[in-house]
Amino acid sequence: MVVEESGRRATFGEVFAVREFRVLFGSFALLVAGDTVKMLAFSVLVYARTGSAGLSALAYMSGFLPYVVGGIFLLSLADRVRPRRLMIVGEVVRVAVCLALAFAGLPVWAMLLLVVATGALGPVFGAARTATLPELLPGDAFVLGRSVLSVTSAGAQIGGLAVGGTVLTLTGPAGALLITAVLSAASAVVLRLGLPDHPARAGAGAGGNPVGVTLRVNRRLLADPGVRGLLLANWIPMMFVSGAEAVVVPYLSERGAPSQAGLVLAAFAAGVAIGDFAVGRFAAPGLRERLSFPLAAGLGVPMLGFAAGPGPAWCLALAVLTGSCLAYTLGLQRRFVEAAPEDVRGQAFGLLTSGQMTTQGLGAALAGGLAELVPAHLAIALTGAGGVLAALALARHLRPGPKASASEWRQHRVTN
Numbered sequence: 001m002v003v004e005e006s007g008r009r010a011t012f013g014e015v016f017a018v019r020e021f022r023v024l025f026g027s028f029a030l031l032v033a034g035d036t037v038k039m040l041a042f043s044v045l046v047y048a049r050t051g052s053a054g055l056s057a058l059a060y061m062s063g064f065l066p067y068v069v070g071g072i073f074l075l076s077l078a079d080r081v082r083p084r085r086l087m088i089v090g091e092v093v094r095v096a097v098c099l100a101l102a103f104a105g106l107p108v109w110a111m112l113l114l115v116v117a118t119g120a121l122g123p124v125f126g127a128a129r130t131a132t133l134p135e136l137l138p139g140d141a142f143v144l145g146r147s148v149l150s151v152t153s154a155g156a157q158i159g160g161l162a163v164g165g166t167v168l169t170l171t172g173p174a175g176a177l178l179i180t181a182v183l184s185a186a187s188a189v190v191l192r193l194g195l196p197d198h199p200a201r202a203g204a205g206a207g208g209n210p211v212g213v214t215l216r217v218n219r220r221l222l223a224d225p226g227v228r229g230l231l232l233a234n235w236i237p238m239m240f241v242s243g244a245e246a247v248v249v250p251y252l253s254e255r256g257a258p259s260q261a262g263l264v265l266a267a268f269a270a271g272v273a274i275g276d277f278a279v280g281r282f283a284a285p286g287l288r289e290r291l292s293f294p295l296a297a298g299l300g301v302p303m304l305g306f307a308a309g310p311g312p313a314w315c316l317a318l319a320v321l322t323g324s325c326l327a328y329t330l331g332l333q334r335r336f337v338e339a340a341p342e343d344v345r346g347q348a349f350g351l352l353t354s355g356q357m358t359t360q361g362l363g364a365a366l367a368g369g370l371a372e373l374v375p376a377h378l379a380i381a382l383t384g385a386g387g388v389l390a391a392l393a394l395a396r397h398l399r400p401g402p403k404a405s406a407s408e409w410r411q412h413r414v415t416n
Contacts, residue, residue, distance in 0.1 A: 009284045010141035012148070020136050021145060023194035024129060025152065027187040032153050034094070034180040036160025037167060041176035042101055042115065044168055049108055066119035071354025074120065076213035078127035078346030079201045084191060090125030091188035093118050095181045102177035127350030134337050134345070135198065140285045143333045147280030154273040158266050201343045217347050227339045227348070229397035234329055234352055235359040236394060237296045240387035241322060242360035243367030244303050244380045251376035252312065260312040267316045271323020279327040285334070289400040292331030296398050297391035299325030303384025306377045328398070335400070
């Protein structure tokens, strides 16, 4: 276990010295890479069945759409069920879904329904994983652990897309889905053998309607000014980045280089990995928190460069710069842990993630609508301006200040 020292910067060596974190890290890498391959294979499978580009795109996004449902109605399960058990159930569900998509011969509508229905549990499984981190990595080690997982997520997405294309060529969609199922099964075994079976959090194990509890706790989280401000600071600037990403394909298509879109989108992810590694590794805890505001305000600046109609090479550079500024979220992590009460920490992190997924989808939709009104390069530039304005509006929450109202929460502990 990492020893917490106030104000001391943790190291990657200390983080990876914790055996349980290594287990979470390995299973998380398998999760992200497997999900990337799964949704790519599912999209190809639907296109092969229907010949519809629209249904194929819907299939690719169907794994993300249910996050809003799970985030609103089911998140209390992350605190009411033992975290290891919940994570293992998530892997088993993924195995079953992959096998059903590959070999059950379901019609397309049934496959879409299956992915959406099971995807609603995704925020719950993810919240159980994230809420376990502060128990394994106290103090600054938790922030560094989150940085490692963010870098891993970006790298696994890039690797999953690259490997997924090769796997699809060699095995076809069914073979790729089978490989994803095997990886998920292996992850379940790793979790079962390598992670302690911690109990559900205090006050979370009692009975009651999980939907009602989720709604009640979500209302209380959003009613707390400190928690609400940190949630918005995590959600809103990031929303404009996803909006810019959504218009990359139309923009490069207008310039006659649609084949470069994949590289530019990968550059956004590469920027995220670079920024999170640099800020997580080299910035002391206090500096990391002070960087949140300038980085959040700066993430929209590179997107303003699209107003000049840059070529693919400049697009890559601007995408990397934009993605690297998303490291602003690292400076919010410690404050969020302190603001959220321990007995509903799983739901708090689940709400954070669900809101990020939902607002990113909203940002993509808004930017897509904007691109119908103005040229694509101007739409990207306008999303950049929106990102700068959003950071300025949220400056009070992005800047470090007094600890959030965790003490008030402890006086009003959530009960079922």
